[in-house]
Amino acid sequence: MSSPVSYTLEGSIGVISVNNPPVNALSQAVRQGIFDAIAEAERDASKVVLILCEGRTFIAGADITEFGKPPAEPWLPEVFDRLEALEKPVVAALHGTALGGGFETALAAHYRCALPSAKIGLPEVKLGLLPGAGGTQRTPRLAGVEAALELMTTGNPIPAGKAFELGLIDKIIDGDLRAGAMAWAEELTGAPVRRSSEQPVPGHDAGIFDAARGLAARKARGQIAPQRIIDCVEAATRTSFQDGAKIEREKFMELMQGEQSAAMRHLFFSERQAAKIDDLPKDTPQRAVETVGIIGGGTMGGGIAMSFANAGIPVTLIEISDEALEHGLAIVDRNYAGSVKRGKLSEDKAGQCRSLITGSTDYADLADVDLVIEAVFEDPELKKQIFARLDAACKPGAILATNTSYQDVNLIAAATKRPEDVIGLHFFSPANIMKLLEVVRAEKTADDVLATCMSLARKIRKVPVMSGVCYGFIGNRMLQPYFREAQLCVIEGATPEQVDNAMESFGMAMGPLRVADLAGIDVGYKARQALPEEMRGDPRSYRVAEVLAEMGRLGQKSGAGFYNYDPETRKHSSAPEVLEIIEREAAAFGIERREIPDEEIVDRLVYGLVNEGMRIVEEGIAQRPGDIDIVYVYGYGFPVTRGGPMHYADAVGIGRVYERVLEFRDRFGAEAWTPAPLLEKLATE
Ligand code: 3HC
Ligand code: NAI
Numbered sequence: 001m002s003s004p005v006s007y008t009l010e011g012s013i014g015v016i017s018v019n020n021p022p023v024n025a026l027s028q029a030v031r032q033g034i035f036d037a038i039a040e041a042e043r044d045a046s047k048v049v050l051i052l053c054e055g056r057t058f059i060a061g062a063d064i065t066e067f068g069k070p071p072a073e074p075w076l077p078e079v080f081d082r083l084e085a086l087e088k089p090v091v092a093a094l095h096g097t098a099l100g101g102g103f104e105t106a107l108a109a110h111y112r113c114a115l116p117s118a119k120i121g122l123p124e125v126k127l128g129l130l131p132g133a134g135g136t137q138r139t140p141r142l143a144g145v146e147a148a149l150e151l152m153t154t155g156n157p158i159p160a161g162k163a164f165e166l167g168l169i170d171k172i173i174d175g176d177l178r179a180g181a182m183a184w185a186e187e188l189t190g191a192p193v194r195r196s197s198e199q200p201v202p203g204h205d206a207g208i209f210d211a212a213r214g215l216a217a218r219k220a221r222g223q224i225a226p227q228r229i230i231d232c233v234e235a236a237t238r239t240s241f242q243d244g245a246k247i248e249r250e251k252f253m254e255l256m257q258g259e260q261s262a263a264m265r266h267l268f269f270s271e272r273q274a275a276k277i278d279d280l281p282k283d284t285p286q287r288a289v290e291t292v293g294i295i296g297g298g299t300m301g302g303g304i305a306m307s308f309a310n311a312g313i314p315v316t317l318i319e320i321s322d323e324a325l326e327h328g329l330a331i332v333d334r335n336y337a338g339s340v341k342r343g344k345l346s347e348d349k350a351g352q353c354r355s356l357i358t359g360s361t362d363y364a365d366l367a368d369v370d371l372v373i374e375a376v377f378e379d380p381e382l383k384k385q386i387f388a389r390l391d392a393a394c395k396p397g398a399i400l401a402t403n404t405s406y407q408d409v410n411l412i413a414a415a416t417k418r419p420e421d422v423i424g425l426h427f428f429s430p431a432n433i434m435k436l437l438e439v440v441r442a443e444k445t446a447d448d449v450l451a452t453c454m455s456l457a458r459k460i461r462k463v464p465v466m467s468g469v470c471y472g473f474i475g476n477r478m479l480q481p482y483f484r485e486a487q488l489c490v491i492e493g494a495t496p497e498q499v500d501n502a503m504e505s506f507g508m509a510m511g512p513l514r515v516a517d518l519a520g521i522d523v524g525y526k527a528r529q530a531l532p533e534e535m536r537g538d539p540r541s542y543r544v545a546e547v548l549a550e551m552g553r554l555g556q557k558s559g560a561g562f563y564n565y566d567p568e569t570r571k572h573s574s575a576p577e578v579l580e581i582i583e584r585e586a587a588a589f590g591i592e593r594r595e596i597p598d599e600e601i602v603d604r605l606v607y608g609l610v611n612e613g614m615r616i617v618e619e620g621i622a623q624r625p626g627d628i629d630i631v632y633v634y635g636y637g638f639p640v641t642r643g644g645p646m647h648y649a650d651a652v653g654i655g656r657v658y659e660r661v662l663e664f665r666d667r668f669g670a671e672a673w674t675p676a677p678l679l680e681k682l683a684t685e
Helices: 028-043 076-085 101-108 123-127 135-143 145-154 160-166 177-187 208-219 225-238 241-256 259-274 299-310 322-341 347-355 380-393 409-414 447-459 475-492 496-506 512-519 521-529 543-551 576-588 598-618 625-635 645-652 654-668 677-684
Strands: 005-010 013-018 048-053 090-094 097-099 111-114 119-121 292-295 315-318 357-360 371-374 399-402 422-427 436-440 463-467 563-565 572-574
Touching: 005 028, 013 028, 013 177, 028 048, 028 076, 048 177, 076 101, 090 101, 090 177, 097 101, 101 119, 101 135, 111 160, 111 177, 119 160, 123 145, 123 225, 123 259, 135 145, 135 225, 135 241, 145 208, 145 225, 208 225, 225 241, 241 259, 259 463, 259 625, 259 645, 292 299, 299 315, 299 322, 299 347, 299 357, 299 422, 315 322, 322 347, 322 357, 347 357, 371 380, 380 399, 380 409, 399 447, 409 422, 422 447, 436 447, 436 625, 447 463, 463 625, 475 496, 475 512, 475 543, 475 576, 475 598, 475 625, 496 512, 496 598, 512 521, 512 563, 521 543, 543 576, 572 576, 598 625, 598 645, 598 654, 598 677, 625 645, 645 654, 654 677
Parallel strands: 013 048, 048 090, 090 111, 097 119, 292 315, 292 371, 315 357, 371 399, 399 422, 436 463
Antiparallel strands: 005 013, 422 436, 563 572
């Protein structure tokens, strides 16, 4: 097999070229190839060594598929130490995304140049890891402690220009990278070797490490990797490069073998997998989407409009009246002003995006749009009427989408004469911020419509997951057992705080009852009222919420729900009056309230998700368990360090989850706790 790394002597320049598509990851063969190339360069007559990559990017990191498997030599640190030890100048030429082990390759070179479009970064933290091949030791030596901490604890890449300012890159090359880098290498003939590991770490503020630890604890709650990165950078300021590198290696291996990184690596691959539809050929044609119409400028419509405008796609927003339109556009204006204030968008950019959104009250203005997304009230009859109107108003081939949370997309499609053009695009609130997009494939949705929407999602920077049609699709359907158990725990003996705190300690971004207060208790109430009696579930699981809704305690928006809210700060505090209601309603059901351990709360809520998730996979509503994990992490605040509910169940052990579900069935009844057949099968086979 030919090596993915070639070495050629071009005049006096020894050129190491890596060609390992798609992203030149540092697989064993690449590591070996670079190692062998260094050995040649040590012996030959080259005066300067240049390392560059073929294809779309410089090395984008270690090969993540090798993680968790037995290590294969040569190890990266060994390769980089030998590269850095060369007695002639080594130049790295970067394009695309030089990330992780890729940027560490460049750090081990003596000089670095890059195209202006290149990005560099150390994103290991996003995989629950730290830069494990010298990155934590070399970066602070070149860029200083503060910049190194920022780069590694956030994992966010930076553009070449910024890297140049920080001293991480020495030269920006415009035009042809190879030609420019070769010319610069010629110039460097005879220049001193300049090893990053031999530079001193510049001075820093005394309190910087404590401050960084505190910040990381808040921003990346429960994550170990950022704390270990800070330890390593601190070690760089206190010990020799060699000792620091040893500490880095130990901590890297510890993280690599830990559960958090396994969970986060699972999410990395699941996110990429979720974008693929198994039964759609790769070359499925796509429709052009250059203009978009949105019906309804309420909570969702405005945010959806912003998502498209932010990606440069013009939007026509349709409302029912001039007043409603004005109101909707005013919210969009406020959101843009907020983004400018928080420094997320420049004033200019916000203005450009905003100018792409125009309002109208006339469906005739949708005659030429390529895609329409309906986001009106959750009323099935209204939605059907609107789709019949869209059928008449829109050009042939336009994609007609609904943002419904629960309604049957097949029935909505049947209101048109072109059900093949109809699809669900379920955004999450706030739609301009939340990354998840459930793409709902109805029975008759055409393949090209589905393929178009999956790739359009990425264009507007969303993470798409396909769902089949069922009540609530993937995410909201699974919420039913989750909220059911949360409220049952409350009526059986826990307080709202106990339930929320237990789930937040588990890692959820927000506990379920605080979520209910945020979303509005009336939302679930109305949804339940619209259901036939037999679909509403166990009355004990919604009675308290029902009482609160009927009292007008609708959650944050009315200043009170499961909690009381400070009108100014919106801070929540416990509501003794709600506890009284809980106790009264429990008594009415004849429930003797008891002490419920936190562990039981977590298991009931999370295994409720898992059991329903198993059914969703089995019914083919989700293509794979990993898709469910992506939905929960990006749409529902499930902790990344647990890898999503399905990965979590795997990590706990399917057998243990099954046993616990059986125990709950015996204690709480088979209606809620019959194990999904797939769970049973996996546990018993
Ligand atoms: N290892 C193995 N496979 C990788 C990979 C990696 N580091 N990076 C990307 N891939 C694979 C993807 O899984 C995907 O495979 P698929 O086509 O089979 O689904 C394919 O390459 C293309 O990836 P994307 O779809 O993500 O392509 P994009 O162009 O959208 O993005 C990218 C490219 C920015 C490089 C993005 O893939 C990325 O962020 N990759 C991960 C970068 C990273 O985390 N590097 C650090 C690794 S850890 C490390 O280096 C440890 C070291 O310190 C010791
Ligand atoms: P909303 O009540 O905030 O906004 C609905 C808007 O539609 C109103 O501004 C109303 O004037 C407008 N409207 C009603 N009839 C119309 C018509 N015939 N033509 C044009 N405009 C019309 O509702 P929200 O929350 O934005 O929800 C919209 C849809 O999105 C619903 O189907 C909902 O289930 C779904 N959804 C809501 C989420 C949320 O968190 N609010 C999350 C995901 C989906």
